[in-house]
Amino acid sequence: xxxxxxxxxxxxxxxxxxxxxxxxxxxxxxxxxxxxxxxxxxxxxxxxxxxxxxxxxxxxxxxxxxxxxxxxxxxxxxxxxxxxxxxxxxxxxxxxxxxxxxxxxxxxxxxxxxxxxxxxxxxxxxxxxxxxxxxxxxxxxxxxxxxxxxxxxxxxxxxxxxxxxxxxxxxxxxxxxxxxxxxxxxxxxxxxxxxxxxxxxxxxxxxxxxxxxxxxxxxxxxxxxxxxxxxxxxxxxxxxxxxxxxxxxxxxxxxxxxxxxxxxxxxxxxxxxxxxxxxxxxxxxxxxxxxxxxxxxxxxxxxxxxxxxxxxxxxxxxxxxxxxxx
Numbered sequence: 001x002x003x004x005x006x007x008x009x010x011x012x013x014x015x016x017x018x019x020x021x022x023x024x025x026x027x028x029x030x031x032x033x034x035x036x037x038x039x040x041x042x043x044x045x046x047x048x049x050x051x052x053x054x055x056x057x058x059x060x061x062x063x064x065x066x067x068x069x070x071x072x073x074x075x076x077x078x079x080x081x082x083x084x085x086x087x088x089x090x091x092x093x094x095x096x097x098x099x100x101x102x103x104x105x106x107x108x109x110x111x112x113x114x115x116x117x118x119x120x121x122x123x124x125x126x127x128x129x130x131x132x133x134x135x136x137x138x139x140x141x142x143x144x145x146x147x148x149x150x151x152x153x154x155x156x157x158x159x160x161x162x163x164x165x166x167x168x169x170x171x172x173x174x175x176x177x178x179x180x181x182x183x184x185x186x187x188x189x190x191x192x193x194x195x196x197x198x199x200x201x202x203x204x205x206x207x208x209x210x211x212x213x214x215x216x217x218x219x220x221x222x223x224x225x226x227x228x229x230x231x232x233x234x235x236x237x238x239x240x241x242x243x244x245x246x247x248x249x250x251x252x253x254x255x256x257x258x259x260x261x262x263x264x265x266x267x268x269x270x271x272x273x274x275x276x277x278x279x280x281x282x283x284x285x286x287x288x289x290x291x292x293x294x295x296x297x298x299x300x301x302x303x304x305x306x307x308x309x310x311x312x313x314x315x316x317x318x319x320x321x322x323x324x325x326x
Contacts, residue, residue, distance in 0.1 A: 051116075053082070053297070057287075059293075074108060077294075078296060083302065096126055113219070121139055123144075124149075130153060137215055139219065149252045163201075166202065209235050221262075
């Protein structure tokens with residue numbers, strides 16, 4: 001496996017190789033990062049013999065950038081990545097995301113299943129939270145590293161936890177019934193709820209639960225006589241608001257396995273682990289050292305990249321001076 005520092009050294013060496021062709025240091029670095037990342041992504045594809053799409057968000061290195069979450073726009077990236085693939089070879093989907101829109105997630109999953117059927121493996125080198133966990137649960141198998149994690153799938157609306165709102169409202173009703181004198185305490189809290197907001201929370205909870213349960217029953221546990229029972233247990237664990245205590249809670253391999261998910265450690269095969277983590281390091285270096293905050297890329301080099309607008313404006317100015325930007 002090429003570790004973090006080894007990848008960095010290779011990036012520096014490749015920058016030097018591109019120095020004559022590129023006039024600006026940032027373009028040299030980006031060209032080097034692109035070259036190395038695509039090399040190792042193709043090597044991973046060659047090792048598995050399967051189609052590969054890497055879906056990476058830069059929310060860790062760029063926490064203040066908007067749209068690092070899963071959105072409907074991402075489907076354009078998946079369409080680009082899948083174009084020209086031999087879909088009979090299945091898909092390994094490498095996920096690194098904080099989550100995002102339920103509706104966008106459901107639509108992307110539907111599209112991927114239409115393209116590859118149930119032959120999709122989720123690969124989690126580090127983090128796939130919330131809707132990222134929902135995507136992983138929509139695959140027939142999950143592969144993850146020892147240090148990697150999934151997360152709770154309790155939905156959030158406008159930053160508010162739907163389960164938390166429901167539980168808080170139930171508590172308010174119970175306490176006010178027992179002691180009407182608590183009305184002044186609860187009134188300023190409940191008054192923050194907009195009309196229909198509680199109903200929207202209930203609908204979001206049912207929507208996410210039903211979606212994940214259906215995916216588990218029909219994909220991961222397809223043909224298993226205990227599919228419904230297993231799916232219910234997993235959904236109950238992933239939506240246990242009180243037990244998980246926070247939407248940010250990290251659920252690691254042992255707990256995922258105990259919950260009933262069909263999950264394997266990539267460490268079971270040293271060469272395979274090396275291939276996965278090398279790809280992961282390449283993407284993380286790209287997100288840390290370029291304006292990119294989201295990358296959807298296939299093993300064949302089809303790449304959908306979203307970049308910070310401010311830095312793109314700087315590049316546009318540089319283009320006027322004769323420098324080309326890919």
